[in-house]
Structures are given as C-alpha cells and as structure tokens.
Amino acid sequence: MQLTAEQHECFAANCEGHESFVLTTHMKPDGDALGSQIALARYLVSSGKNVRLINGDPTPETLAFMAEDSPKIEVYDPEVHDEEIRGADRVVLVDNSAPDRLGRMEPIMLAVAGNVLCIDHHPTREAPWAENILKVGASSTAVLIWDLLQNRGWEPDSLACNAIFVGLATDTGFFRFNSTSPYTHRTAAELLERGVRTGDIYRRVYERNSAAYTRLLGHALANLVIDGGGRIAAVHLRRELIADLEAEDEDTGEITTALLAIDGVDVVLLFRELPDARVKVSLRSKDELDVHGLASGYGGGGHRNAAGIVIERPFDEVVEQVTAGARDLVA
Numbered sequence: 644m645q646l647t648a649e650q651h652e653c654f655a656a657n658c659e660g661h662e663s664f665v666l667t668t669h670m671k672p673d674g675d676a677l678g679s680q681i682a683l684a685r686y687l688v689s690s691g692k693n694v695r696l697i698n699g700d701p702t703p704e705t706l707a708f709m710a711e712d713s714p715k716i717e718v719y720d721p722e723v724h725d726e727e728i729r730g731a732d733r734v735v736l737v738d739n740s741a742p743d744r745l746g747r748m749e750p751i752m753l754a755v756a757g758n759v760l761c762i763d764h765h766p767t768r769e770a771p772w773a774e775n776i777l778k779v780g781a782s783s784t785a786v787l788i789w790d791l792l793q794n795r796g797w798e799p800d801s802l803a804c805n806a807i808f809v810g811l812a813t814d815t816g817f818f819r820f821n822s823t824s825p826y827t828h829r830t831a832a833e834l835l836e837r838g839v840r841t842g843d844i845y846r847r848v849y850e851r852n853s854a855a856y857t858r859l860l861g862h863a864l865a866n867l868v869i870d871g872g873g874r875i876a877a878v879h880l881r882r883e884l885i886a887d888l889e890a891e892d893e894d895t896g897e898i899t900t901a902l903l904a905i906d907g908v909d910v911v912l913l914f915r916e917l918p919d920a921r922v923k924v925s926l927r928s929k930d931e932l933d934v935h936g937l938a939s940g941y942g943g944g945g946h947r948n949a950a951g952i953v954i955e956r957p958f959d960e961v962v963e964q965v966t967a968g969a970r971d972l973v974a
C-alpha cells in the first residue's frame with residue numbers, strides 16, 4: 644500500500660457520498676495527469692456516478708490515444724463549465740495541488756476550493772483544498788490512484804490499466820528515475836498481467852518526433868554550453884533559431900535527456916525564448932541536487948530533479964541569473 648488507512652477512508656467516503664464529479668488536473672496535462680484522471684473516471688463511471696472531465700488545456704496529440712475511448716475530456720470554457728464545476732457534488736484535482744499550475748482554471752478552482760478533493764504526489768506549499776490525499780515522493784499520481792482503486796476492490800478495465808501504466812511510466816522516465824520504487828514495478832507487473840503492452844505504449848508516447856524537432860535537437864546538442872566545471876550543461880534556444888527550423892510547436896523539454904546523459908553533468912538548463920518575450924527554463928538534475936528549490940526562487944515549480952520556470956525578463960539576464968544559481972548548487 645502506498646497510502647494510509649485514513650487516506651483510503653477519505654477516498655471511500657468521497658466516492659460513496661457523492662453522485663456527480665468533475666475531474667481536472669494541471670495545465671498542459673501530461674501522461675500522469677491524464678492517466679490518473681482517466682483511470683479514476685473509469686472507476687467512477689463503472690460505479691454509476693456522473694463524471695465530467697474538464698481540463699484547462701487540450702490533451703496533447705502524443706497522448707490522445709489514451710483518451711480515445713475514455714469519457715470525453717472537455718477543454719475548459721468558463722461560459723460552459725463554471726456552472727458545472729460549481730454544481731458538482733465533488734471536484735477532484737489530480738496530479739497537482741498548486742493553484743498556480745491550474746492555468747486558466749485557477750479562478751474557478753479557487754472559488755470551489757472548499758469542495759475539492761486533491762490527489763497528488765508533488766511537494767506542496769499551502770494547498771487550499773477541502774481534502775487532500777497526498778504522498779510526496781510517490782513515483783506518480785497514477786500509482787496512488789491504482790492503490791486507491793485496488794483498495795476499493797475494483798478490477799480495472801483495459802483502458803484504465805493502460806492509463807495507469809502511461810502515468811507511472813512517463814513520470815518515472817520509463818522506470819529509470821530514483822522515484823521508481825518496488826511498488827512502481829509491482830504495479831507495472833500487475834498491469835502487464837492485465838494485458839498492458841510496454842513496447843506499444845513506449846512507441847505511442849515517445850516515438851513521435853517530427854523532423855523539425857530532430858533538427859532542433861541536433862542544433863541544441865551541437866551548441867551546448869558546459870559550465871560549472873563540467874557539471875552544468877545548458878542550451879539556449881532563441882526565437883530566430885526556432886523560427887528558422889519551423890519548430891514553434893515542438894515540445895523541447897526532452898532535449899534535456901540527452902544533456903543529462905553527458906558524463907559528469909549533474910544539472911541541465913534549457914532556456915527557450917517564447918514568442919511573448921518570456922523565457923521558459925527547463926531544469927533537470929541528478930540525485931540529491933534540488934533544482935526545484937532553484938526554480939521556486941523564480942516562481943517555478945516541479946520536483947527535486949525536474950522543474951520549470953516561465954519568467955518575463957530579458958533572455959540574457961535569465962540565462963545569467965539561473966546559471967549562477969545552478970553554479971551555487973553544484974559548488
């Protein structure tokens with residue numbers, strides 16, 4: 644078990660005591676966010692509950708396969724959904740406890756905070772939600788959902804199994820981060836026994852790169868900057884380059900994986916200039932080095948080994964300051 648008896652009781656009371664649910668998650672939903680949301684939705688629907696899935700941002704194309712046969716995931720529109728959200732017996736927020744990671748849904752979620760059940764594994768500051776089922780350090784929210792649903796005695800259907808597997812696999816970098824626990828592997832084993840196919844899921848999620856992304860990756864790798872006595876690797880993606888390579892819509896977060904593979908590098912910084920004069924910084928680190936602390940100094944969030952910042956300052960200034968912070972970290 645991942646969660647305590649009290650947490651299981653809290654979940655049970657929430658399920659039994661309510662008929663209509665709205666499930667939501669953080670902005671730019673990832674595999675764990677959607678996997679948790681979909682698996683929970685399948686369970687609630689199978690229990691005869693009324694369930695709406697409403698997210699602030701659309702499901703990314705690489706993860707659309709997860710949602711194909713799930714209850715429909717709607718993209719938040721205040722005119723349409725505020726009433727639904729206010730009227731739900733219970734609103735469940737998964738894979739996020741921080742209001743500022745709700746994006747467009749922050750105002751309505753804060754308005755109904757007294758009716759929100761939050762299920763999450765991120766380090767949290769003050770969560771304003773009515774009830775919280777939190778396990779910081781768990782590999783993913785999906786394993787928490789698995790634990791909760793197993794405890795309810797529910798036998799998950801194949802869609803829920805796939806959803807949970809995508810959640811735990813993507814949040815652990817396919818079982819390679821240190822957050823990967825024996826429980827993660829045991830859960831994965833249970834899912835494989837129920838028919839989940841690892842290779843198929845890996846291909847669907849990860850082998851989806853475009854030529855534009857691959858060119859950008861090539862440029863990034865060829866122009867990497869080594870700092871901090873060899874312990875920091877950084878990449879700078881300026882507007883002009885992104886435009887030249889027609890890579891505007893590409894998700895560049897994964898470029899950090901290649902940088903982190905450099906021998907001796909412990910911290911990776913990816914600076915990307917956004918169209919609206921803001922700068923996005925993706926930070927990654929190995930082992931005990933805490934880039935979440937560095938990111939939160941600039942209003943960013945994430946985990947110890949993976950964090951992000953979006954900041955409205957001149958590009959060179961952001962590079963200088965965050966790099967200086969990273970040097971302190973490895974010093």
Ligand SMILES: [Mn+2]
Pocket residue numbers: 675676738764783784814
């Ligand atoms: Mn997660």
